[in-house]
Amino acid sequence: MSRVEFMQGNTACAEGALAAGCGFFAGYPITPSTEVAEHMAAKLPKRKGVFVQMEDEIASIAAVIGASWTGARAMTATSGPGFSLMMENLGYAVMTETPCVVVNIQRGGPSTGQPTLGAQGDMLQCRFGSHGDYSIIALSPSSVQEMFELTAKAFSLSERYRVPAFLMGDEIIGHMRERLTIPDSVEVAARRRLEPGTLPYTAGEDGIPGFPTFGQGYGVHVTGLTHDERGYPAATNPRLHEKLVMRLVHKVESARKEMADYVVTNPGAEQVFISYGAPARSVFQLLHDRPGEEIGHLRLRVVWPFPEFALGEFPDAKTFLVPEMNLGQVAREIQRHTDVPVIPVPRLGGDLHPPAMLAKALEASR
Amino acid sequence: MSFRDWYRADRLPTIYCAGCGNGTVINCALHAVDTLGWRWEDTIFVSGIGCSSRAPGYIRTDSLHTTHGRALAFATGIKLARPELHVVVFTGDGDLAAIGGNHFIHACRRNVDMTVICMNNWIYGMTGGQGSPTTPRGAITTTTPYGSGEGVFDLSALAVAAGANHVARWTSYHVKELTNAIDAGLRTPGFSLIEVLTQCPTAYGRRNKLREVSDTIEYLKTHAILLQRYNRLVAEGKPVPEDMFTVGEFVRRNRPAMGVPP
Amino acid sequence: MKLAIDSSRCKGCNLCMLVCPYRIFKEGKEQNERGIILPELDRPERCPNCRLQKLYGRTLCGLCQMICPDQAIRWDDEAKNERQKVEVEF
Ligand SMILES: Cc1ncc(C[n+]2csc(CCOP(=O)(O)OP(=O)(O)O)c2C)c(N)n1
Ligand code: SF4
Ligand code: SF4
Ligand code: SF4
Ligand SMILES: [Mg+2]
Numbered sequence: 001m002s003r004v005e006f007m008q009g010n011t012a013c014a015e016g017a018l019a020a021g022c023g024f025f026a027g028y029p030i031t032p033s034t035e036v037a038e039h040m041a042a043k044l045p046k047r048k049g050v051f052v053q054m055e056d057e058i059a060s061i062a063a064v065i066g067a068s069w070t071g072a073r074a075m076t077a078t079s080g081p082g083f084s085l086m087m088e089n090l091g092y093a094v095m096t097e098t099p100c101v102v103v104n105i106q107r108g109g110p111s112t113g114q115p116t117l118g119a120q121g122d123m124l125q126c127r128f129g130s131h132g133d134y135s136i137i138a139l140s141p142s143s144v145q146e147m148f149e150l151t152a153k154a155f156s157l158s159e160r161y162r163v164p165a166f167l168m169g170d171e172i173i174g175h176m177r178e179r180l181t182i183p184d185s186v187e188v189a190a191r192r193r194l195e196p197g198t199l200p201y202t203a204g205e206d207g208i209p210g211f212p213t214f215g216q217g218y219g220v221h222v223t224g225l226t227h228d229e230r231g232y233p234a235a236t237n238p239r240l241h242e243k244l245v246m247r248l249v250h251k252v253e254s255a256r257k258e259m260a261d262y263v264v265t266n267p268g269a270e271q272v273f274i275s276y277g278a279p280a281r282s283v284f285q286l287l288h289d290r291p292g293e294e295i296g297h298l299r300l301r302v303v304w305p306f307p308e309f310a311l312g313e314f315p316d317a318k319t320f321l322v323p324e325m326n327l328g329q330v331a332r333e334i335q336r337h338t339d340v341p342v343i344p345v346p347r348l349g350g351d352l353h354p355p356a357m358l359a360k361a362l363e364a365s366r
Numbered sequence: 367m368s369f370r371d372w373y374r375a376d377r378l379p380t381i382y383c384a385g386c387g388n389g390t391v392i393n394c395a396l397h398a399v400d401t402l403g404w405r406w407e408d409t410i411f412v413s414g415i416g417c418s419s420r421a422p423g424y425i426r427t428d429s430l431h432t433t434h435g436r437a438l439a440f441a442t443g444i445k446l447a448r449p450e451l452h453v454v455v456f457t458g459d460g461d462l463a464a465i466g467g468n469h470f471i472h473a474c475r476r477n478v479d480m481t482v483i484c485m486n487n488w489i490y491g492m493t494g495g496q497g498s499p500t501t502p503r504g505a506i507t508t509t510t511p512y513g514s515g516e517g518v519f520d521l522s523a524l525a526v527a528a529g530a531n532h533v534a535r536w537t538s539y540h541v542k543e544l545t546n547a548i549d550a551g552l553r554t555p556g557f558s559l560i561e562v563l564t565q566c567p568t569a570y571g572r573r574n575k576l577r578e579v580s581d582t583i584e585y586l587k588t589h590a591i592l593l594q595r596y597n598r599l600v601a602e603g604k605p606v607p608e609d610m611f612t613v614g615e616f617v618r619r620n621r622p623a624m625g626v627p628p
Numbered sequence: 629m630k631l632a633i634d635s636s637r638c639k640g641c642n643l644c645m646l647v648c649p650y651r652i653f654k655e656g657k658e659q660n661e662r663g664i665i666l667p668e669l670d671r672p673e674r675c676p677n678c679r680l681q682k683l684y685g686r687t688l689c690g691l692c693q694m695i696c697p698d699q700a701i702r703w704d705d706e707a708k709n710e711r712q713k714v715e716v717e718f
Contacts, residue, residue: 023447024443024446024447026442026443050446050447052442052443052446054439054442054472055439055468055469055472056468058436058439058469059436059439059442059468059469059472060439062432062433062436062439062440062442062443062469063439063440063442063443063446064443065432065440065443066412066430066439066440066441066442066443066444066445066447067443067444067446067447068443069428069430069444070444070447070448070451071448072447072448074443074447088433089432089433089436092432092433212428214410214428214430214444214448214451215407215408215410215428215448215450215451216407217407218428219406219407219426219427219428220428220429221374221422221423221428221429221431222428222429222430222431223423223431224431224432224433225431232377232423233423233431368687370699370702373699378637378698378699379636379637379639379698379699379700380697380698382697382698383639384639384640384641384664385639385641385642385643385697386697387697388697389696389697389698389699390643390694390695390696390697393693393694393695393696393697393699394694397694538695539695541647541691541694541695542691542694545694579641579642579643580642580643580646583643583646
């Protein structure tokens with residue numbers, strides 16, 4: 001029997017992680033994400049899991065990556081300033097293909113900015129923030145229920161594709177209290193083991209090598225340096241580097257369809273809102289307030305890799321309106337994939353778009 | 367098995383310069399691990415970035431060559447997630463005490479059960495010889511071309527003050543004593559630091575009147591003073607030459623530790 | 629057993645020379661195919677390991693092998709029918 005609770009988004013995120021079998025959490029307190037850590041601190045030790053408060057976010061993500069190599073499902077949670085600190089080691093997780101989940105409950109930036117108010121200003125940072133070329137997975141919850149579900153899903157995707165998965169929440173959803181239905185169990189894809197006799201970085205068709213868990217006799221060397229299929233450093237071989245980076249990118253990008261997760265409303269509409277995270281709720285309200293009008297809504301639950309084919313769900317679209325709590329970070333990505341005009345509807349300051357603001361943008365675009 | 371069997375023979379020779387002390391330190395560490403009877407399947411070597419941090423790449427066990435300064439944080443994750451694994455970290459003076467300084471003192475404070483071997487060559491070797499937190503006053507490096515004017519960290523004293531259960535210092539010349547110190551570190555539950563003063567003929571020696579490998583070895587041999595002897599001299603009010611450094615075991619204690627296998 | 633320097637590993641640093649109590653390692657003169665001048669061995673059978681390693685079941689002294697930063701020093705078994713040289717220094 002599933003159970004129903006009334007819960008805060010951040011707590012739901014932690015519950016989602018626990019349901020997904022998360023056994024290791026390392027973090028550093030930061031508003032507005034701290035409740036995730038606090039809930040994990042309370043719950044993990046009772047389940048033979050490990051919670052550790054590290055000295056900073058650099059150490060937190062490092063410990064998470066270390067734990068992941070022992071086979072643990074591992075995660076951390078943070079917000080803007082901490083997220084910025086994690087960037088180098090996130091690149092390390094990408095290069096070494098370490099499954100890990102990073103929760104970012106976004107707040108207003110730059111810098112210390114607005115600790116207690118929501119934003120979506122880190123959407124490009126999670127995609128591009130570490131140096132070098134790579135791809136990652138990012139999910140964006142619009143409700144407390146989705147804080148639970150998408151956190152669990154982030155584990156599934158990260159374990160399967162061996163790439164960091166980001167839960168890109170925000171203060172609004174993180175601190176909102178809503179009804180949450182917790183299912184009895186959550187299915188999470190298992191990390192594929194490395195077949196004995198296979199080199200640790202030899203990947204099959206899907207570009208994902210099997211995982212040689214530490215302590216099981218694989219004798220694997222893991223390095224952030226460009227490495228060959230044995231895992232040995234080979235940092236001066238131009239073609240080998242190219243091949244490795246292309247594989248890291250392709251294994252994620254070629255699975256865009258498999259990973260795609262979005263919700264389509266009124267596919268015949270000419271005016272279409274594209275949203276993710278908290279601003280989706282303003283779009284819901286607008287659609288609710290104007291029942292007679294055919295207003296389209298594409299709501300992305302997985303933002304990265306970007307499912308450009310989802311735009312095709314609206315064959316009659318004349319405008320895409322993109323409300324974001326930033327200056328148009330994902331709107332820019334959408335524009336890359338369509339000839340239909342894309343109109344960013346930015347909202348800074350920490351409060352949601354009032355539905356009237358969306359209505360005004362809608363009128364102006366007609 | 368002998369310590370030689372712990373090497374990845376297919377990766378030798380190392381990238382190290384001729385006469386670099388790092389290879390000696392790895393020998394001693396592997397000898398200690400081997401004679402203690404640890405299985406390679408259960409032993410994990412972790413490191414940051416630097417010449418010293420290349421060590422795990424030459425060892426056949428599972429190994430994690432991480433980012434500059436962060437080895438101890440990665441190692442903490444491994445050890446807390448799977449306490450039954452043995453964790454040994456190789457690091458350098460820059461890796462441990464400059465960029466990784468915060469992780470260093472906190473790993474000591476947590477007293478996480480691991481053995482950390484720091485090749486302290488007073489320099490950033492890998493990047494070509496810049497000043498580090500252990501560069502002696504007056505020493506010439508590429509970033510202190512007129513002589514270093516900064517203070518010097520005593521890594522061992524730092525570890526003792528920060529709460530490590532076991533701290534010792536030796537040099538790459540004292541191979542027997544170093545091996546015994548590492549052995550003691552491996553056996554001690556909690557955090558253990560073995561600081562090894564090591565020659566870097568290329569980036570340090572060449573600029574500081576220690577051009578030949580043997581020059582630094584001679585220096586290490588003649589300037590090391592055993593802790594007990596030092597204490598005796600001090601107690602007797604006798605003078606200790608300024609340029610001597612103490613070697614030996616600074617602390618072995620049994621404070622509560624994290625990540626100790628049940 | 630026979631003391632040997634692995635010429636594919638040795639970098640010619642001469643650290644072995646500094647530690648051997650028997651002064652078995654001598655400064656070399658000729659470059660090998662890798663351009664490295666390996667130390668020369670002066671009557672290596674004087675090393676106690678050559679005679680006693682097998683008997684004692686462990687490495688004796690072993691300082692040169694331990695300090696050799698390039699893992700280049702080893703003791704090989706004599707080939708079948710090869711005479712074992714013994715030289716004892718008191
Ligand atoms: C974040 C970051 N900053 C700088 C560097 C460049 N870097 C590589 S090794 C190194 C210094 C290493 O010094 P040390 O730890 O003493 O190791 P050694 O080479 O002397 O053994 C630096 C600064 C880096 N790799 N990463
Ligand atoms: S630069 Fe110095 S520390 Fe690095 S390999 Fe050469 S001698 Fe060793
Ligand atoms: S110590 Fe090793 S590397 Fe150096 S000269 Fe002797 S055998 Fe060669
Ligand atoms: S083992 Fe000792 S005596 Fe024998 S060659 Fe080496 S250093 Fe000399
Ligand atoms: Mg150094």
